[in-house]
Amino acid sequence: MSTTTLLLLLVLVGVLTYLYRYAMIGLFASRSLPGWLHALCRHIAPASFAALTASALFVAGGEVVFAFDTPRPWAALVAVLVAWRTRNVLATIGAGMAALYLLKLLFPT
Numbered sequence: 001m002s003t004t005t006l007l008l009l010l011v012l013v014g015v016l017t018y019l020y021r022y023a024m025i026g027l028f029a030s031r032s033l034p035g036w037l038h039a040l041c042r043h044i045a046p047a048s049f050a051a052l053t054a055s056a057l058f059v060a061g062g063e064v065v066f067a068f069d070t071p072r073p074w075a076a077l078v079a080v081l082v083a084w085r086t087r088n089v090l091a092t093i094g095a096g097m098a099a100l101y102l103l104k105l106l107f108p109t
Helices: 003-028 035-041 044-058 071-086 089-106
Strands: none
Touching (some): 071 089
C-alpha cells in the first residue's frame, strides 16, 4: 500500500467517524432519551471497562484461559479490594500496579 493510499484511507476513516458521531449528536441533541434508555446508558462505561479488563486478564494467545498461575489476576484482586475499601481511584491504580510488579517477582515467566 502506497503512502498516498494510506493517508487517503486514514482521512476517509476519520471523516466517516466524525460524520457518524456528529449525526448521533445532531439527531439526539434536541431530544431527551426515554428513562429506561437513559438508565441503560449509565452502564456502558463500566461494562466496557469490565470487558477490556477481563480480556487483558484472561485472554492469552487468542484463547480464554482462567489460569491463576500468573500475576495479573492476583494483582487485579488486590486492586479490587483496595477500590472496595478506599473508593479512591489513585489508590486503586497504585496498589494494583505495585501488586503486579511485586507479584511478577514471585511468578517466574
